[in-house]
Amino acid sequence: MLETTLCGIMLKNPVIAASGTFGFGAEYSQFFDVGRLGGICSKGLTLHPREGNPGLRVWETPAGMMNSVGLQNPGIPVFLERELPRMRTLGTAIIANVGGDDLEDYVEAVQLLSSAEGVDIIELNISCPNVRKGGMAFGIKCDAAASVVAAVRPVCAKPLMVKLSPNAEDITAMAVACERAGADAVSLVNSFKALAIDIHTRKPIFDNVTAGLSGPCIKPIALRMVWEVARAIHIPVVGIGGIATWQDALEFIMAGATAVQVGSATFVKPTVMLEIVSGLERYCADEHLSSLTTVCNTFRRKI
Amino acid sequence: MKNLSPVYVEGVTVLSQERLTEDVYRLTVATTTGGNPGQFYMVRAWEREPLLARPLSVHSVDENTVSFLYQVRGRGTELLARLRQGGTVALTGPLGHGFRTEELRGRIAIVTGGIGIAPMFCLARTLPPGDVTVIAGFKSHPYAVAQFTDLGMDVRITTEDGCDGTRGLCTEDLDPHLYETVMTCGPMPMMARVAHLCAEAGVPCQASLEAHMACGVGACLVCSCTTIEGNKRVCADGPVFDAAEVIWHA
Numbered sequence: 001m002l003e004t005t006l007c008g009i010m011l012k013n014p015v016i017a018a019s020g021t022f023g024f025g026a027e028y029s030q031f032f033d034v035g036r037l038g039g040i041c042s043k044g045l046t047l048h049p050r051e052g053n054p055g056l057r058v059w060e061t062p063a064g065m066m067n068s069v070g071l072q073n074p075g076i077p078v079f080l081e082r083e084l085p086r087m088r089t090l091g092t093a094i095i096a097n098v099g100g101d102d103l104e105d106y107v108e109a110v111q112l113l114s115s116a117e118g119v120d121i122i123e124l125n126i127s128c129p130n131v132r133k134g135g136m137a138f139g140i141k142c143d144a145a146a147s148v149v150a151a152v153r154p155v156c157a158k159p160l161m162v163k164l165s166p167n168a169e170d171i172t173a174m175a176v177a178c179e180r181a182g183a184d185a186v187s188l189v190n191s192f193k194a195l196a197i198d199i200h201t202r203k204p205i206f207d208n209v210t211a212g213l214s215g216p217c218i219k220p221i222a223l224r225m226v227w228e229v230a231r232a233i234h235i236p237v238v239g240i241g242g243i244a245t246w247q248d249a250l251e252f253i254m255a256g257a258t259a260v261q262v263g264s265a266t267f268v269k270p271t272v273m274l275e276i277v278s279g280l281e282r283y284c285a286d287e288h289l290s291s292l293t294t295v296c297n298t299f300r301r302k303i
Numbered sequence: 304m305k306n307l308s309p310v311y312v313e314g315v316t317v318l319s320q321e322r323l324t325e326d327v328y329r330l331t332v333a334t335t336t337g338g339n340p341g342q343f344y345m346v347r348a349w350e351r352e353p354l355l356a357r358p359l360s361v362h363s364v365d366e367n368t369v370s371f372l373y374q375v376r377g378r379g380t381e382l383l384a385r386l387r388q389g390g391t392v393a394l395t396g397p398l399g400h401g402f403r404t405e406e407l408r409g410r411i412a413i414v415t416g417g418i419g420i421a422p423m424f425c426l427a428r429t430l431p432p433g434d435v436t437v438i439a440g441f442k443s444h445p446y447a448v449a450q451f452t453d454l455g456m457d458v459r460i461t462t463e464d465g466c467d468g469t470r471g472l473c474t475e476d477l478d479p480h481l482y483e484t485v486m487t488c489g490p491m492p493m494m495a496r497v498a499h500l501c502a503e504a505g506v507p508c509q510a511s512l513e514a515h516m517a518c519g520v521g522a523c524l525v526c527s528c529t530t531i532e533g534n535k536r537v538c539a540d541g542p543v544f545d546a547a548e549v550i551w552h553a
Contacts, residue, residue, distance in 0.1 A: 021518070021523055023523075063351070264354065
């Protein structure tokens, strides 16, 4: 009922662990069979190892949280040697999330991942709000995004999904630009650039001043963006943003998402994605749907 | 020490909630999930807000219960403090790497600052009482110290306001030369001082770090600390670290 095809890759269901919230899958394997998920997006990878940002990295907000991890990761060579072989044993689709400082970085990184056996989809991260160079720098303006997608497209033999930033000047135009530049899918949204101030010191909570806001508080905005983007492009859209229940997931799917990613909700409850999967199964059974894909993009205006 | 695999459990019954001082509580819940000294649980006693669970170290454990000693610091711990007998919590744990006690020998000092005393009772119960000195520092009124005396341990109290024990800081009462090993938990500046004194004396020191956490299981990397081997995850690589490995003033 829940089988979903994303860029030619068969997923058991449309529920995917979002990048940066699930490591490389090993940690949560202690709590449940992560092979029951539709897929896992790796922690954001870069060509070279990164130590990430100094200082406090997490701050709670009403119905959400801010993070400033800053793409801490072991680098792609270590990922390929140490993490990917383990990930491949998990029994689910593997989506390698990749970021970079500049075009050359992105190209070399994608090249390495593209030739790796066991990576099903490459998710191009042009939307990390927590690094100075690269990251979101490519995710604000359409032509910058198009240039990086066009640059990696020729070296990417795998399906290429571009992860968009809600901080883009115009997210619909951004998605169109990525589609034209050769993206096979887009995923949205990454976290919102946000600010918290310590009123006692009159300084920002985070060393990097701003940080990425995620969680239930962003869901309505993310949903609106997914809906707008899905209407404007012909490639699949993967919905992300504060999804914590099967009903949330269904909203994104009705708004046009082929699949969804779940992030911070896993912190709240390690097994939440399994509940989302079983909730969607129950929904299909109750509604007598042969496939959940039949409700995709079925959201219509009232008048 | 058993290697315990962590679990996520909901509806765990509260057996008791004791208020020890104005803002320090001991919560005991019915669970067989156990925990080793220095390990912790992500604890949640609410539906929606705040978003994240709170990391609390195992204060005491037996076959059928786990106790947490905690101080009210914000919204999450405020809600925990409202729990009464018969209430329920959701737990993820036991998590992290605790104190390494396999190779301990000779005299041991347990040095704590404030609520840093929380994980130490669990540890103390595994140690030979005659070998242990507890140096517990508090801002003001001490709490949770009698249980160490009951174990037959040498307990010294320091208070910053002098209301009990010796006036001053617990670090002033520590001469690491007298011990084979020092175990510490408390505010970062205090542990940094303990680590420094131990390093100077060439005495091994294990420190249990505190950090804001999101996942608690090693996946999200928000609780990292700086070590000589690069960033490590307080939740999964720690919370107990070799103090010599931690870069205290990063």
